[in-house]
Amino acid sequence: MSEKLYFASDYMEGAHPAILKRLMETNLEKTSGYGTDHYSESARRKIRELCNAPAAEVQFLVGGTQVNETVITSVLRPYQGVIAAETGHIAVHEAGAIEAGGHKVLTVKESYGKIDAETVREYCRTFYDDANHDHMVMPGMVYISQPTEYGTLYSLKELSELHDACREYNLALYADGARLAYALACEENDVSLADLARLCDVFYIGGTKCGAFYGEAVVFADPGLIPHFFTIIKQRGALVAKGRITGLQFDTLFTDNLYLEAGRNALNEAAKIKAALKEYGYRFFFETPTNQIFIILDNEALKELGNACEYSFWERYDENHTVIRLATSWATDAADTKKLIALLKELKK
Numbered sequence: 001m002s003e004k005l006y007f008a009s010d011y012m013e014g015a016h017p018a019i020l021k022r023l024m025e026t027n028l029e030k031t032s033g034y035g036t037d038h039y040s041e042s043a044r045r046k047i048r049e050l051c052n053a054p055a056a057e058v059q060f061l062v063g064g065t066q067v068n069e070t071v072i073t074s075v076l077r078p079y080q081g082v083i084a085a086e087t088g089h090i091a092v093h094e095a096g097a098i099e100a101g102g103h104k105v106l107t108v109k110e111s112y113g114k115i116d117a118e119t120v121r122e123y124c125r126t127f128y129d130d131a132n133h134d135h136m137v138m139p140g141m142v143y144i145s146q147p148t149e150y151g152t153l154y155s156l157k158e159l160s161e162l163h164d165a166c167r168e169y170n171l172a173l174y175a176d177g178a179r180l181a182y183a184l185a186c187e188e189n190d191v192s193l194a195d196l197a198r199l200c201d202v203f204y205i206g207g208t209k210c211g212a213f214y215g216e217a218v219v220f221a222d223p224g225l226i227p228h229f230f231t232i233i234k235q236r237g238a239l240v241a242k243g244r245i246t247g248l249q250f251d252t253l254f255t256d257n258l259y260l261e262a263g264r265n266a267l268n269e270a271a272k273i274k275a276a277l278k279e280y281g282y283r284f285f286f287e288t289p290t291n292q293i294f295i296i297l298d299n300e301a302l303k304e305l306g307n308a309c310e311y312s313f314w315e316r317y318d319e320n321h322t323v324i325r326l327a328t329s330w331a332t333d334a335a336d337t338k339k340l341i342a343l344l345k346e347l348k349k
Contacts, residue, residue: 010329029244034240053194057220060246061218062214064204069100076172080139083107088107090176152289166201200221211253266290266330282295294325295323296317297321309343
């Protein structure tokens, strides 16, 4: 039996070889714990420089859901909720983690995964125009993802407009960067780390889906936004004792542009697949510039594809068709991409 292809997601492999090498080289070193080591400090320094935010607080946590729950719970007051797209990760794929922490996710209409400034303003106007708003969950934050769950990107103009709308209504702006490497490396992207630090109150740089074994780097450009955030991390069970392992991974990712290189590999392989899909006449659910590819497949063809390739179910399109996602990663091998393209060609015969 031939080995199955895996294009279901971008966190199926272990870690970049450069990270493995450094972990082996430093394995028996003894350092202080909880992210107070010199590797973590080096990673923080590199991130601050790229963010053009020399005073920024940078903390390392394990995974995206953990980060979202810890950050959102820390920023919001007990009576506040977080505005998010209906398709936002915290609204769909985090098992109610935000609600379990005591805060409601206030979903709004989106367009290809993105919410715009006017939608935020309209939500807030409707809330404050209601004479009973003191009896309701107050919006206190806007949550976005860069890239979005649909692989789309916020432009600098869109992000700036969201920032302005948030300032008008005293809302914190928070960007989930689980796949940030694939945004930063994209030719269509015009938002830098410095822009995120300037326009967002808090965001995180994804490692788990971008070349690390695990880990996300949370960045507060204003270190005073959440006093004692380190203690809150500890309180919520999110503080890793062997913090140097997380810090070293980010120190490696931000050495010699490795983070961007990791993103470019995924984008290059995705571009090959997109070109083949167009050539063979496949229907796109919509087109995205990053590493996530959404297509509409006949259910019979989908069974054949599933025999040879793991993909991600997205949603039912109609009785006879399904929307699926194919995703490349920092580790996607060109040989596997070639095999997938051959398989897609065969399905069209």
